[in-house]
Amino acid sequence: MVDGREPSCPEAPSEAATDAIARQNPSGSPVVFPEHWLAHELLDGLTGLEIGAASYNPFGLTTRNVASPEGAEFYAEEQRAMGVEPAPVDIWAMGDRIPVPDRSEDFILSSHVLEHLPNVIAAFLEWDRIVRDHGYVFMIVPLKGALPQDTERELTPLAHFVECYRSGWTLDTHPTDGVPGGRMGHYHTFSPDSLTDVVDWMRANGLSDWELVAREDVDSKVGNGFTLVFRVKHTNSPPA
Amino acid sequence: MVYHWLGFRPGAEGRHQHGKEGLTRMDFGARRAVSLAGIILPFLYLVGTVRADESGLRVDYDPPQLSVEARAESLGAVLRAIGAKVGFSVVETAPSSKVVTLSIRNASLDDVLRQLLRAKNHAMIYRVVGSPSAESGPIDRIVLFGDSVTATAAVAPPGGSSRDPRQAQDHGDAGAKTVLLAGPTSPQSWPESTPFLNPAPVDTSDPAAPPISVGEMLQAHAMAAAQGGQLAGTGANLPAPPQPASSTPPANLDAALAETTRRAQQALGTLIDGLATATRSLQQSLPAGRK
Numbered sequence: 001m002v003d004g005r006e007p008s009c010p011e012a013p014s015e016a017a018t019d020a021i022a023r024q025n026p027s028g029s030p031v032v033f034p035e036h037w038l039a040h041e042l043l044d045g046l047t048g049l050e051i052g053a054a055s056y057n058p059f060g061l062t063t064r065n066v067a068s069p070e071g072a073e074f075y076a077e078e079q080r081a082m083g084v085e086p087a088p089v090d091i092w093a094m095g096d097r098i099p100v101p102d103r104s105e106d107f108i109l110s111s112h113v114l115e116h117l118p119n120v121i122a123a124f125l126e127w128d129r130i131v132r133d134h135g136y137v138f139m140i141v142p143l144k145g146a147l148p149q150d151t152e153r154e155l156t157p158l159a160h161f162v163e164c165y166r167s168g169w170t171l172d173t174h175p176t177d178g179v180p181g182g183r184m185g186h187y188h189t190f191s192p193d194s195l196t197d198v199v200d201w202m203r204a205n206g207l208s209d210w211e212l213v214a215r216e217d218v219d220s221k222v223g224n225g226f227t228l229v230f231r232v233k234h235t236n237s238p239p240a
Numbered sequence: 241m242v243y244h245w246l247g248f249r250p251g252a253e254g255r256h257q258h259g260k261e262g263l264t265r266m267d268f269g270a271r272r273a274v275s276l277a278g279i280i281l282p283f284l285y286l287v288g289t290v291r292a293d294e295s296g297l298r299v300d301y302d303p304p305q306l307s308v309e310a311r312a313e314s315l316g317a318v319l320r321a322i323g324a325k326v327g328f329s330v331v332e333t334a335p336s337s338k339v340v341t342l343s344i345r346n347a348s349l350d351d352v353l354r355q356l357l358r359a360k361n362h363a364m365i366y367r368v369v370g371s372p373s374a375e376s377g378p379i380d381r382i383v384l385f386g387d388s389v390t391a392t393a394a395v396a397p398p399g400g401s402s403r404d405p406r407q408a409q410d411h412g413d414a415g416a417k418t419v420l421l422a423g424p425t426s427p428q429s430w431p432e433s434t435p436f437l438n439p440a441p442v443d444t445s446d447p448a449a450p451p452i453s454v455g456e457m458l459q460a461h462a463m464a465a466a467q468g469g470q471l472a473g474t475g476a477n478l479p480a481p482p483q484p485a486s487s488t489p490p491a492n493l494d495a496a497l498a499e500t501t502r503r504a505q506q507a508l509g510t511l512i513d514g515l516a517t518a519t520r521s522l523q524q525s526l527p528a529g530r531k
Binding site: 038041042045134192193196211212213214215216217229231 | 350354357358359360361362363364365366368385
């Protein structure tokens with residue numbers, strides 16, 4: 001609320017949003033997207049965390065769902081509006097502050113979540129802490145124009161991500177001017193290259209050592225994002 | 241045996257017909273043949289060597305150091321050459337038009353693969369050692385999905401700020417925005433009807449409309465995909481995702497085999513041509529009546 005506006009994340013969908021769903025999904029049938037073959041290929045048999053799981057966008061993996069308490073009822077209602085029961089929440093936490101032990105998970109998976117985090121590098125550091133050596137960070141991130149309001153925005157430069165990190169910006173402190181949705185909205189825009197640049201910057205600065213192991217410029221799950229998968233290595237520090 | 245290959249059979253015929261003279265001629269012809277073979281075979285070997293050099297691809301692996309020299313080679317060819325040395329396979333689910341020229345000396349495998357694959361659609365699949373949650377082993381295979389595609393915004397709304405999409409929304413012209421996406425080149429890898437090509441219409445025509453909410457954003461995402469997506473209980477109309485590479489052979493396996501066969505045939509053809517040339521040379525060198 002730095003800009004003095006009320007959070008634009010309501011407790012329930014606005015009337016306009018409900019109308020939009022009714023217009024676009026007139027059958028009222030549940031909307032469920034297919035699972036992701038790449039996720040199965042890399043993550044089957046492993047256990048991990050999914051941040052912000054949604055019932056209409058299943059992955060079919062062995063995960064615990066991490067959900068933010070802020071706006072939780074809204075997200076649950078949003079899933080009901082899609083005709084499905086909300087995904088059960090296992091851990092109530094923000095995506096960049098998850099109360100689990102170091103190196104306790106085989107992977108962290110997120111789909112259309114990263115853009116809602118005000119401090120991407122801080123989140124990556126948290127995920128690096130949680131994922132075991134040679135585990136995975138699996139991300140599907142919206143293509144820059146998936147949300148029409150993002151289309152005209154500049155691609156967020158690396159310098160901004162670094163500024164977010166060095167300034168320690170959070171939901172409460174990240175400026176929301178120009179952020180569609182305001183608080184918890186789309187703080188940043190990404191491309192596969194720009195996000196890989198962030199990971200490379202972290203490696204170059206000794207913050208993490210992630211290896212890119214998969215990339216889809218258009219994700220083969222739903223098709224409105226891109227996929228990046230990194231393999232976590234903890235080469236410079238002993239296991240916790 | 242070499243003489244049979246060359247179509248020249250020194251021996252009894254000459255001796256019967258020409259006696260000692262024939263023996264002399266036979267010996268002379270045999271020596272010529274051996275001499276020519278001695279010239280031709282190294283020549284053929286050299287041709288093969290030159291061809292290898294001309295291919296512009298060299299991989300040296302002295303674990304953990306890897307050196308790669310590639311000149312205008314396909315990414316798949318470079319990776320296959322590395323995989324042959326290091327021990328992984330390469331699967332191409334779609335052809336790539338990209339060629340690779342690089343020179344890397346004494347780098348780690350990770351560094352080399354990072355340089356080769358950073359901007360490419362791919363997946364590296366690791367062998368699992370022990371239980372699934374145990375430490376991963378070495379790379380088992382690399383799957384290449386074909387050329388990358390890019391998403392571009394086509395229209396800048398007149399009068400709208402390029403920095404503040406809500407401003408454009410307030411001007412009521414956001415609905416005129418169009419998003420273009422280069423068509424996926426790999427139907428094996430990506431849905432044929434990428435929903436993103438037709439993002440959900442967002443009603444922004446009302447100048448008094450409130451700023452977009454997170455919920456509306458999520459719904460725009462979801463419904464954009466749902467337009468071409470799969471509605472449970474109503475029949476799937478989103479193309480099925482590609483099958484895991486481990487369970488389904490790549491669609492162009494036949495093409496890859498055909499290409500390999502074609503190249504083998506070319507190499508064999510070159511060898512046969514060389515032998516035929518040698519045969520003609522031998523025949524021309526023999527006295528009339530011996531051909």
